[in-house]
Amino acid sequence: MTANTHLPSFQTLWPVVAFVLWMWTPAWAAAPVPPSVSPEPPQVTVNTDEGLVDQPFMTIRNTGYFRFRSDLFYKADLGNGVSGFGAPLETSANNAGLSEKGDVLAGANMRLRLAPELSIGQRAKVGLVVDVLDNMVLGSTPDYGALRPDVPLVFLSDSQSMGLVDAIRVKQMWADWNPLSLFHIRLGRMADHWGLGITHNGGECLDCDFGDTTDRASVRFEIMEYESLWFFDYPGEGATIRDPYETFGQAHDGTQTDDVVRWGFTVGTAQARTEFQQSQRRRTLGKGEPIVELALRNTFTSQDLRVRTTLTGESRANTCAVANPSASTQDFECTELLDSRMSLWQPDIWARLEWWPSHRTHFRAELEATALVGNMETTQGLANVNSTRDFLAFGGVLQLELTKARSTYKLETGFATGDEIASGPFGTTFNEPNDSDFDGSAKASNTTISNFVFDRDYHVDLLLYREVLGSVTNSMYVKPSILGYLLKSDELMVGGELSVLYGHALKTETTPGGDHPLGVETDIRAFVEIPRRMRADLEAGLLVPLAGLQNQVTGEDAELSFSVQCRLTMMF
Numbered sequence: 001m002t003a004n005t006h007l008p009s010f011q012t013l014w015p016v017v018a019f020v021l022w023m024w025t026p027a028w029a030a031a032p033v034p035p036s037v038s039p040e041p042p043q044v045t046v047n048t049d050e051g052l053v054d055q056p057f058m059t060i061r062n063t064g065y066f067r068f069r070s071d072l073f074y075k076a077d078l079g080n081g082v083s084g085f086g087a088p089l090e091t092s093a094n095n096a097g098l099s100e101k102g103d104v105l106a107g108a109n110m111r112l113r114l115a116p117e118l119s120i121g122q123r124a125k126v127g128l129v130v131d132v133l134d135n136m137v138l139g140s141t142p143d144y145g146a147l148r149p150d151v152p153l154v155f156l157s158d159s160q161s162m163g164l165v166d167a168i169r170v171k172q173m174w175a176d177w178n179p180l181s182l183f184h185i186r187l188g189r190m191a192d193h194w195g196l197g198i199t200h201n202g203g204e205c206l207d208c209d210f211g212d213t214t215d216r217a218s219v220r221f222e223i224m225e226y227e228s229l230w231f232f233d234y235p236g237e238g239a240t241i242r243d244p245y246e247t248f249g250q251a252h253d254g255t256q257t258d259d260v261v262r263w264g265f266t267v268g269t270a271q272a273r274t275e276f277q278q279s280q281r282r283r284t285l286g287k288g289e290p291i292v293e294l295a296l297r298n299t300f301t302s303q304d305l306r307v308r309t310t311l312t313g314e315s316r317a318n319t320c321a322v323a324n325p326s327a328s329t330q331d332f333e334c335t336e337l338l339d340s341r342m343s344l345w346q347p348d349i350w351a352r353l354e355w356w357p358s359h360r361t362h363f364r365a366e367l368e369a370t371a372l373v374g375n376m377e378t379t380q381g382l383a384n385v386n387s388t389r390d391f392l393a394f395g396g397v398l399q400l401e402l403t404k405a406r407s408t409y410k411l412e413t414g415f416a417t418g419d420e421i422a423s424g425p426f427g428t429t430f431n432e433p434n435d436s437d438f439d440g441s442a443k444a445s446n447t448t449i450s451n452f453v454f455d456r457d458y459h460v461d462l463l464l465y466r467e468v469l470g471s472v473t474n475s476m477y478v479k480p481s482i483l484g485y486l487l488k489s490d491e492l493m494v495g496g497e498l499s500v501l502y503g504h505a506l507k508t509e510t511t512p513g514g515d516h517p518l519g520v521e522t523d524i525r526a527f528v529e530i531p532r533r534m535r536a537d538l539e540a541g542l543l544v545p546l547a548g549l550q551n552q553v554t555g556e557d558a559e560l561s562f563s564v565q566c567r568l569t570m571m572f
Helices: 010-024 275-286 464-468
Strands: 058-074 104-120 124-137 168-180 183-191 213-223 226-236 260-269 291-307 337-358 361-376 389-404 407-416 475-488 493-505 517-530 534-545 561-571
Touching: 275 291, 275 337, 464 493, 464 517, 464 534
Parallel strands: none
Antiparallel strands: 058 104, 058 561, 104 124, 124 168, 168 183, 183 213, 213 226, 226 260, 260 291, 291 337, 337 361, 361 389, 389 407, 407 475, 475 493, 493 517, 517 534, 534 561
């Protein structure tokens, strides 16, 4: 039996044949355009997704750096005991009989910073900042002693152990979600940086040690060329309660009355955060058009009650007996709340003008000014003693910078108000930890606190403010400097910088020498940098202390001090 095969008819196949022939028709076989008819202009397609990057749904981007620092300090204690930088141990009273004496302190430290970001699509991110061996002093954890009977003395040690120091420190962990193009939501523990960083400094510089991190929930709006950030922080929850039999369970807040509440908002010019936005900014400057940016931040802080810090021998309102006053946990009945009624307002304005009048000439002027205004009804736990305090302090910085070819000329000046009693990081505070020491003291009569302290990661020098005083406070300073490049390209930069700083105290009551002039410091720096890959710095600073750093108690003058510092940073 023979099967019948039915072939498709030509009427069925001709559309397919016509399509194949049309697809294979070469360009030269297209119908010619009559001479009398002009061809239509090509259609231009506008790319409305400019700035968006095509990438996989989930990606991990890891950035960070490895930093190695070596430094040497000569008489950073100034030789008269007024410096916040400690003197060598062999100069203490317990070691007075030693024949070995010295004025030099030297060492080296290192840090590995990892900052991975997990992108989930183009709308969500999860970030982490981890420091490994954070500022670990080399040789500071020798493996010897009671746990190593085979290594009874330190000079026999041939290894290092971490001991009680955390080898890995998680500094930040946050999530960012951009559900719509108009706003960003960010939650978690994150860096807090604003303006030049004199108050809120994220510690992102290659020589920074600390960095401000805050537990925050925030939303940032972007409309045209402006943006506004609204945030709610968790600076201090006070006492928390955890089930003693559930070590890994969830703790909860012990009371709402002792919480420190901080919220605020910013409003101003939108910042160039993405690579596309930064390229647009450079394009605008390259056309010779100046860019003016202005922003304002308002921060409000309040607290009703505070947890009392227990000290040995301190009188308490209740009769609870504390077995270990230094312990971080206490019995429920032993936690005492005291009146605080504190409120603070901190306005902070930032402005920047940048202008490139020509390819080889750049100008920048940047300003940050801030204030601290508020009051605290009760600073001590005394019922019959008035311990109300008002806060009124100011600080500000102005930076001017002019670049001509391979030379940059800088001028920076700043100020921070001072106080008659409170004197900054290494000085006295406005309250007494022990109530019995407050009544009748000089602090009791100091009802207005006016000292302002710069963030400790805002660096202006190597010695005077960074080491001796701890930060810029109760002073004004002027710092001219010049930066020059021997070689400057996208692949390699070699240069140096010279600066001279003069520090002047605003109030003499809280200076060691009871005078205004603090000192003159000259710093010099040489560097080699492969952009975004590696940087090596060699710095030296010489401090000439003046009358404000004399020791009025002993009558000793402050001595010359200098420092030599070397830093190698590998970035990725």
